[in-house]
Amino acid sequence: MAQVSIRVEELGKTFRVKRKREGFKAGLKGLLKPEYEEKAAVEEVSFTVRQGEKLAFLGPNGAGKSTTIKMLTGILHPSSGHAEVLGLNPWKERTKLSHRIGSVFGQKSQLWYHLPPSDTFELMSRIYELRRSDYRRRRDELIERFGIGPYLNTAVRKLSLGERMRCEIAVSLLHRPQVIFLDEPTIGLDVVVKQHIRELVNELNREEGTTLFLTSHDAGDVERLCDRAIVINGGRKMFDDRVEVMKLRYLTHKTVRMVLGEGPRPLRLQLAGVQEQQRDGVKLTLSIDTTVTSIETVLSRIMADQRLIDVTVEDPPMEEIITQMYSSSASSR
């Protein structure tokens, strides 16, 4: 049994927010007698993450994902509960912990904007107090692995977003963190760069056993990077299990693509839970809610009427599964 890297017990964070009513008069009133309300960003969230695990921490905007990461990295103090990362209390032992963890915030850069990444590498080696020989070895290894050599001496402001993000992740790994927090690392990147970054992160996890804690709105990140998912919404935990289990639980329908023997003839299926998504001559795509009607029933009904040349049954994309999860968790609140 692998060791526990992160342990979170009933962690909560409440923000005091000024209530602002609409209009100038209300604005003046608010100036004299401001009204505040308590907003719970995270409510009694508990979970553990084992060493070397690749966890997707999911939820819609405002669900409390970033707030949780900020508490686990010691940036924010919680309002209630307890957390341990690598056996340390993040907000009380922040300095000690930050030597052992790394973080990449997709929207907050660690790189110096007007300087080339090579200068940030040098500065980071001083921040993390790395031995010169170790620093040089690790830097060269990361440069090679991330393929950032060609633009290492170009000012960050002149790099593309993809190049910058590769440097961003490489810099955050300089001190060999045992846990890495990635907060939307692929935001705004094109598909090729996204895929490359996923491969690099996977490789890192495989070779160095780094625990991965990822938040993302990109279904591809979850599917290709993570083996476990936690979903939170409205500050509360809604799901915590393996990614495959998530698929099974929320996968209520299948996509069936088929090539029919005859030309365009109207299908008279009239079956509950079956929707025609696309019809292009002999090609037909159906969405079938398998909890209502089985695929077998649908296929036998079609075969009774027409010849079937080819059939493919697919799971819907991860994107749809996540949408389904968010909407069902929102309606259950």
Next chain:
Amino acid sequence: MSDYAMPGKSKRLLWFVWACWKSNLLGAMEFRLSFLLMAGTMLINDVVWIIFWGLYFRRFPVVNGWELQDVMMLWAVSAGGVGLMSTLFGNSSRIAGLVVSGQLDVYLSQPKPVLLHVLISRMSISAIGDVAFSLLVYGFYGDRSLIGLAKFGLALALATLIFIFFTVVVNCLAFWLGGTDGLSAQLFNALVTFTTYPTGIFRGAGKLLLFTVVPAGFISYLPIGLLRDADPLFMLGVVGVVGVLTVGGIWLFYTGLKRYTSGNMMGLRR
């Protein structure tokens, strides 16, 4: 392999401070012409004031015991102090803005003293002109003996510390009151302005204000109380104020940090 927890912590901290300053300067020099123009125009701006005071002292050689040389030293200490603060600890006057916009995250996620890291992570290029001006004025009007230089160095260090930690204190209000960038900037400007006038021209409540709420008097009296005749009582007061402001500033910052709420603003280090 990190040397963290190994002996030599202070040395490694100094390496880190040096690396930050070096990065700031390298970043500033990325735009060479702008760098030279900004530092140069600040120098010219300061020289204009000196010309004004020169004309004034031609007509009135002594103002409440202050002579031209004292006013020149006043400008050397004040411009030098504010220049060193903005050059080496350039984020001092931006703390309120960083707190409100949630941009302390990067500093909090790295293993260095947060306040020090924030302060040294920015360099005001125009302030380099202030430092150059201060040295030039001292070179022309100051006592160039070893004792004189040592006293000037001490005066600069004390003035810089007062500037830094007064600015930290007023900027920390943002942790409790929210968007106080404007108020903090006004209080900082008041301090800078009052340090460029001889303390001798203020009386009663004005003088009391300069030695309490806006401690400009502790900087503007340095040319008399330290450079001209070392006044032990005044020096004790200055050291006391520096101590209170330093300890108070650090305490306020770390206490306020517990209330920090972060934010979702995009951020880049520059």
